[in-house]
Amino acid sequence: NAGVTQTPKFQVLKTGQSMTLQCAQDMNHEYMSWYRQDPGMGLRLIHYSVGAGITDQGEVPNGYNVSRSTTEDFPLRLLSAAPSQTSVYFCASRRTVNTEAFFGQGTRLTVV
Amino acid sequence: EDKVVQSPLSLVVHEGDTVTLNCSYEVTNFRSLLWYKQEKKAPTFLFMLTSSGIEKKSGRLSSILDKKELFSILNITATQTGDSAVYLCAVTDSNYQLIWGAGTKLIIKP
Numbered sequence: 001n002a003g004v005t006q007t008p009k010f011q012v013l014k015t016g017q018s019m020t021l022q023c024a025q026d027m028n029h030e031y032m033s034w035y036r037q038d039p040g041m042g043l044r045l046i047h048y049s050v051g052a053g054i055t056d057q058g059e060v061p062n063g064y065n066v067s068r069s070t071t072e073d074f075p076l077r078l079l080s081a082a083p084s085q086t087s088v089y090f091c092a093s094r095r096t097v098n099t100e101a102f103f104g105q106g107t108r109l110t111v112v
Numbered sequence: 113e114d115k116v117v118q119s120p121l122s123l124v125v126h127e128g129d130t131v132t133l134n135c136s137y138e139v140t141n142f143r144s145l146l147w148y149k150q151e152k153k154a155p156t157f158l159f160m161l162t163s164s165g166i167e168k169k170s171g172r173l174s175s176i177l178d179k180k181e182l183f184s185i186l187n188i189t190a191t192q193t194g195d196s197a198v199y200l201c202a203v204t205d206s207n208y209q210l211i212w213g214a215g216t217k218l219i220i221k222p
Binding site: 004031040041042043044048058099100101102104105106 | 143144153154209213
């Protein structure tokens with residue numbers, strides 16, 4: 001049982017480049033979300049989805065897009081990378097909004 | 113604005129000591145409070161608390177919630193070096209979003 005799988009684990013981008021962080025879960029969870037984690041700060045919500053075809057913005061959505069075409073997959077797209085997007089990104093899923101979140105292993109992104 | 117504050121920010125103790133980590137919150141329409149352990153990578157779930165005064169326990173770890181005073185504590189007894197980690201607290205708000213604290217970095221010295 002893989003749980004939540006994120007790829008890649010590490011990525012270096014140049015300013016202005018675009019890329020997609022992949023996230024997949026095999027637990028049939030309806031609720032999925034993307035967070036970024038920066039030193040000294042808590043996890044901050046970027047975007048979330050309550051089910052296939054439904055997405056919404058979190059606390060820090062600017063510069064990121066998401067889509068949810070299937071229950072399993074929730075990719076995060078960086079449209080034009082900026083140094084301020086250097087961070088560790090986590091994908092998480094929950095069976096329902098009232099249950100605990102399960103996290104992927106994270107992607108460490110550096111934008112130079 | 114909703115917020116979750118953890119204290120202390122960091123803590124260094126010796127193996128065998130007991131530690132208490134704190135999490136206070138100001139969240140509209142509180143639904144639940146969760147504790148996670150993060151060791152260099154993904155946070156892993158420890159406890160979810162929804163009712164005041166009911167202790168949740170797992171081995172040497174335990175946690176309790178006080179909804180009147182708006183805080184929770186996480187206790188770790190007989191600490192081991194493997195307990196070294198960042199402990200995260202999160203509160204579920206009225207929209208079922210998780211509001212996260214900045215974490216407490218716990219270092220256990222042999």
